Amino acid sequence: MTNHCCEAMNRRVNVRCHQHDDLFACPDALIKFSAKFQEYGLIIHDGGTSSITIDFCPWCGRRLPESQRDRWFDELDRRGIDPSEDEVPTEFQGDRWLAALSQD
Numbered sequence: 001m002t003n004h005c006c007e008a009m010n011r012r013v014n015v016r017c018h019q020h021d022d023l024f025a026c027p028d029a030l031i032k033f034s035a036k037f038q039e040y041g042l043i044i045h046d047g048g049t050s051s052i053t054i055d056f057c058p059w060c061g062r063r064l065p066e067s068q069r070d071r072w073f074d075e076l077d078r079r080g081i082d083p084s085e086d087e088v089p090t091e092f093q094g095d096r097w098l099a100a101l102s103q104d
Contacts (some may be wrong), residue, residue: 002035002095008059024049025079035095037069068098075101 002009012031019024024043032041032051041051042058056063075097076083091097 005062006060038065
């Protein structure tokens with residue numbers, strides 16, 4: 001589990017609703033965290049799954065980690081994997097791929 005910048009962010013990212021199975025359907029869910037991209041976003045409650053990427057924590061003001069989205073796609077491309085057509089390996093569905101790269 002990722003340790004976020006402050007306790008308020010930890011609570012918001014890890015909110016679990018007993019009424020809604022889908023994070024985007026819950027009005028109490030405000031923040032989406034993508035472990036594989038290391039991105040934070042404000043959830044847009046419009047019936048879809050949109051969010052607006054943020055660079056700073058709304059509660060403590062700290063700069064959030066730089067997005068790894070481009071690096072994720074570059075690493076898959078380097079391995080000859082097209083995520084729109086090929087099955088994405090399990091280690092790339094979370095943040096394990098980042099840890100593996102830092103060990104190389």
